Amino acid sequence: MSTTKIDVQVISSSILSEDVLMLAESAIKQLKIPTQQQIMLQFGSFRQSVSVAPVSRYQGLRMSFALARKMGIENGTTLRLQYRPGSKVLALGPLIGVLVSREFPEQPDKPFGAITMFCRELTDACRKQGAFVYFFTPSAIHTTYRSVEGWIYTTKWHRATVPAPDVVNNRLTTRKLENMPVVQQFLQEIKQRYGASVFNEKFLDKSEVFDALKHDSSVQRYLPESHLLRNYTMLKSMCSRYPVVFLKPVRGSLGKGIIRLSKAGGEGWQASFTTTAGTRRTAYPNLLKFFSAISGKMKTVRYLVQQGLTLIDSGGRPIDFRALVQKNATGKWTITSIVGRTAGSQHYVSNLARGGTLATVRESVAKSNLPAARRGDASSRLSRAAMEIARSVDTFIPAHFGELGIDLAMDTAGRVWLLEVNSKPSKNDNTPLNEGKIRPSVRIMIQYARYLSGF
Template sequence: MGTIYLTDRQAGTIGIEAGEEVLLRAGVRSCLATVRIVPTKPRTPLLPELLNHLRWPINLPCQLAYSRREQAFVAGPLLGIFSYRYPNKPYVWSAHLKETQRYAREMGVVAVVFGPTDINWEDRTVTGVILRGDEWQQQTLPLPRVIYNRIPSRKFENLPEVSDLKKRLADIPGLILFNPRYLDKWETHQLLQKHVAVRPLLPETRLLQKAEDLWPLVKEHRVIYIKPIHGTQGLGIYRIGLHPSGGYSWISRHSTATLGLAYTRTAIEAKIKRLLERTAYVAQQGLRLALIEGAPFDIRLLAQKDGQGVWRITKVFGRIAPPGKFTSNLSQGGRAMGILNSLKAASLPPKRKRQAILKELQRWGESLPRILEESAAMTLGELGLDLALDRGGKLWLLEINAKPFKRLDEGEGDPRLVRLALERPIAYGRFLDGFDNKGGDDSP
């Protein structure tokens, strides 16, 4: 057992007396300590022997907070960033991780990056890396109680070692892994469809259990899109529609958006059967999207929780499809444009006022993440919402992404928002670890 040093004022604010035995936690490790009252605020409230017991390196900064929710002192703040790297290679998204580390350091948060083989389960520690200067330095710390899932792709997230680690983390009482997995398009649609207020925002969507399932949608909407339920970055999307010469059109995201050949119903079904042999697909109502410079565009809205766990909109911008294409993903050649300029340039009816659209985006950007999080029973910290306006000015939700890619350049607008997009998950992790001056937590 060690000692926690507090001033009389600090102890009085928390409601603790000298000699009282208290619980002290760092990450998921904990121990008992005794409170000692001192006349002046100590340089450090925890001595090296107590930090050593918690497996907290003495060369790293350590703050102390009191969490009324836990009825315990917390040493930290500590945030785990779960990522992936091949042996002897840098972490994937290394540039993003380095920027995140720099901001964490400025915010007083110790953020340790680790992979699926870096945990000592018996000792409840993790040996990961922390940025010191501009170089990664290996460091052993207590296994964080709060972990930000930054596994960068579905390919990595489906690896057995990643799946096994997440299962073991789920068995640790009190541990929080936020943004625990990628979202399934069909699951997401079903969850949102249960909410009456959200239904008008959703294009008609069906699970393609067999190729023939798409024809009622084609008959009703004339154009539909089929999308892999686990797809990202616009990959694997096809557009199917009625061809003016008879038959049907089939256009991939690689094709220029011209009608091209006419296919028979049998040929379309054969193509879809081959796709369904590889993965599951949904069919979605085609929309006549508003245009910018003759190209369809959609709207990416990044919603994140702040340092009090409240959903906020970090940034909103338009994404314009490359010439002749129907997908606007920036990774596939799309072009970003500020939201105000996007709405000014869009082919919208005069009666559709920009301020009204901005208010709708604000409302949905704050409510949809909350609705999805509650419906899916997951702890989420950030979401990428892809919305679009049709040529009549009606707003639609195309899909929601649980692992939004955040660019480090200023192409999406204000560079302060680029920084904020990386800071907010850190602030949210700090809040979850018990370092919050509201809601009953106190910092000695």
């Protein structure tokens, strides 16, 4: 359905009635909008009956201050306009709401802390595409679920009452917030009442991902053997097959709490624990002693026990890869970026939070111990794996995802392996964030939101 991008001019309510819109004649002709009769104006969850009056030699949309205030928009806002003749609805949008974990109202220049610059970047990109974005926390949701107290950026950050959005990008960073009744109820209500879309609906557990993808023959070759660690028998069985195994917290992130368990001669085993300061190593005379040492922790932390891999490295520092995979303007998965990540000197995990460094795939492979014969097609093999895994997640996990951070590894034979799938990928793991620069990942997110909302 055709849309047109238009600038909104807000004028005094004493000049223009709240139920009248003044619109460029060219837009009225292009979209076949009826004039001088009642139609329904829609903006997210907002609905109001209006009539449209044509204006010659003018290219924008004029509305009264009273109407603009109800909609939460300001003079100079750029939006897309669409007329749906079947329902006689004049839709403005898309209205995008980004659900974030925390706000810092005492910091007017940085109300979202470290992600404020990303929020600014998203605002700038929306303005260019004719979309409207606001940011809100769980505490900002109104009890009617029709509106929220959103943060909007114009010349500075400010709060405004805005309608529930057409599309929600869930960027909550904790399961506790995500599972709050007010959040779950809000998302359910806006989907049912207003036909809203919500993407990146939920966190992914490591065990959930590996268990689901086992059912897909097209991605099985990427999956290291993995099981939920339930007892000593399971650990002993895995350790009898592999000289190295990893214990990963099912709900961990940023490499926290990962244990590398390796054979240390005779009956002995060495456990390497990730800490903020580096790797702490402890020797155990046998496997049972190690299991006894962690069994107390297992009461509160569920572990995935996973086959250890002989990954490519650079000077003993393991290398892995983060693929950012997103749905695009036609709703199809696409590779936005793949970067190589080399572990810090004191760590065996590559996360930036643990001192890891970023480089291109080509640079990472060139400095690694991967045989020269396997280097040329490394990038295409990683891309193919990321795309196949994203499609598999879509098929086998019952939730709506619009972007995924897929962590891949390559062993010294050149085989690609899946390490983890992250449904809340960091925006700082692809290209560096510079003031005024809009990254492809941000542009694609808005294109997908437009696809979902029909704009």
